[in-house]
Amino acid sequence: MTSRNNIPSQRLLVIGGGSAGIGVIASIRKRIKNLSITLIEPRQQHFYQPAWTLVGGGLFDIEKTHRPMQQVIPKDVTWVKDSVIQVSPSEQFVETASGERISYDYLIVACGLMLRWDKIAGLEETLGRNGVTSNYHFDLASYTWELVKNLKQGKVIFCQPPMPIKCAGAPQKALYLSCDYWQQQERLNNINVDFCLAGQAVFGVPEFVPHLKAYLAKYRAKINYGYNLIRVDGEQKLATFAVINKDNEMDEIVIPFDMLHVVPPQAPPIFIANSELGDENGWCDVDKFTLQHKRWPTIFSLGDCCSTPNSKTIAAARKQVVVVAENLVNILYQKELNSHYDGYGSCPLTVERGKVVLAEFGYDNKLLPTFPLDLTRPSRIAWWLKAWFLPHFYWSGMLRGIEWLAKSKVHSK
Ligand SMILES: Cc1cc2nc3c(=O)[nH]c(=O)nc-3n(C[C@H](O)[C@H](O)[C@H](O)COP(=O)(O)OP(=O)(O)OC[C@H]3O[C@@H](n4cnc5c(N)ncnc54)[C@H](O)[C@@H]3O)c2cc1C
Incomplete structure (x- = not known):
């Protein structure tokens, strides 16, 4: 295996410490040790939002849906407790609400969406x-x-x-x-x-x-x-x-x-469009397979804020994390960006207590079941996944760089 430590030290900046932001940092850290990583995130708390559906049904403790941000940020990451208000992609720096300018070699935009x-x-x-x-x-x-x-x-x-x-x-x-x-x-x-x-x-x-x-x-x-x-x-x-x-x-x-x-x-966060990063609807404009920005090659984006036409879910972010981490390694080694995202997203529809219809699909609504079972029908195993396994796996797996069932598609020309 090639050593990752011979990559010249570079500055990576990540905007947003939500599911996608923390997940991608964990997956990158696993691959590249000597990258200087800065996270810009204003919140003190990190949330596991999928469980709020269960809280609303009286089936989950709300206190188990959040943890202090500091606890979920991987080691050796500089945390700037601030919000980005502007990115200057041509000069490679971001500006924060408190007026700080932070330069980067590579930028990952993972700032979620706005609830209006x-x-x-x-x-x-x-x-x-x-x-x-x-x-x-x-x-x-x-x-x-x-x-x-x-x-x-x-x-x-x-x-x-x-x-x-x-x-x-x-x-x-x-x-x-x-x-x-x-x-x-x-x-x-x-x-x-x-x-x-x-x-x-x-x-x-x-x-x-x-x-x-x-x-x-x-x-x-x-x-x-x-x-x-x-x-x-x-x-x-x-x-x-x-x-x-x-x-x-x-x-x-x-x-x-x-x-x-x-x-x-x-809606997408407004600074994306104001920073020449947006598509015609204001979502961060990336290639739907490589997740690299279409106009600014040193920028990647994933999670709810990016323009890919998939279902906006943690399930999608879980797979996108791996693609961005692999393609960042590729770009650092000046290799082809051959790690591809297939549009996977999933939505566990809690149709009754104890039963879930697990909708798993990718681009063009192609069904992408993880298991060889007919999960288009309500099932108890899918309920167990949603209500027990996934919350546990989120905190101790996805946020720590464990990439079970999240293998990317490697695509060579
Ligand atoms: C009720 C509900 C049920 C859901 N159910 C499911 C489900 O069953 N399965 C599933 O997979 N997904 C589900 N989701 C969706 C899932 O939670 C999101 O798709 C996922 O959290 C997206 O991750 P993200 O990192 O893109 O955004 P988020 O997790 O929302 O994080 C975005 C982060 O960016 C930060 N940020 C925002 N603006 C800035 C800025 N300007 N500068 C710096 N930081 C910024 C925010 O503070 C936040 O911490 C559900 C969501 C909800 C609300």
Whole structure:
């Protein structure tokens, strides 16, 4: 095996200490020892967000979904507790909110996406009160469970904004786990559930849709396609949706609720577009296979902020981490970037307590099952993966550079 220590010392800068940022640093450290690595990350806490769905269903302890950032940052990494506000790719430095300029030889952009709660009028004023909640927020997932547990009857709305969003299945996972509980408690007959989604399909990959629709029917949830939440009046408990009518005009439809589960619209961090790094929609513009920036070869990007057309999940980041680490080694050795990402992402749809439909797919919706089992059907083993194995593996595997089942595709010309 070639020694990694003969690479001339270089400065690597990583923006974002979330799942993708910490994961990629751990995988790079494993391969290259003498790289000087700086992480820019403003938060004191690191979150494992997939478990918030389970917290909202009363099935996971919220305190097990976060750890101090310092604890998850690999050794010998300089942590700058600040936010990047601008990148200058031509001069190879970034500027932070506190006015510091930090130069780099290589840059990895892994800053996640922005949750735009502010895009829904009246929402921020009422979140966490008046029956308005969201599993997309650490502070609110427990409130979801409180509402679910206490609701005996009434009207409940689960919303899904326009794509792309992180974990496209999470809005409906909240619905399934809530309905399953109400059914077990024999309350579902007194509760009317609406699933209001901005799009026209329950799920983007057709193979999974029949199973999901069967569950929506089992829970007697009414599906409202093309309903985009634009306003919430928490005091009056009214949700307003923009809906395109038959004449192709925009109507507003107001629905009263007792409980409202909101998923906010999502967007790339603004500094990406302002730094000439964005594609036409503002996502960090990388080659979808090598994850190298299309215009700036010393920059890579992965995780929710990058432009690759995959499902934005930790499952995707887990594979992207390996590709970026390998291609960084390739570039340092002036070799071809032959490590390729196949678009893998996965979404464990928690359709009932103890059962998951495990959607695993790559580019062009190609099914990419990890195991030789038909996981398009609800299964107990997939539940075990989601609720037990993956949270454990996240903290002690992915964040420490263990790359089980994350092998990249090596592609030679
Ligand atoms: C409710 C819910 C359920 C989910 N379920 C699943 C699931 O079942 N399976 C799955 O695989 N995935 C799931 N996900 C998605 C998954 O959590 C994300 O896709 C994943 O965390 C993305 O990692 P990331 O590093 O790109 O972003 P994040 O983990 O969000 O981290 C981004 C980091 O960048 C930092 N940052 C932001 N801006 C700047 C800046 N300007 N300068 C410096 N740092 C910055 C942030 O502080 C943050 O720490 C779920 C997410 C949610 C919310």
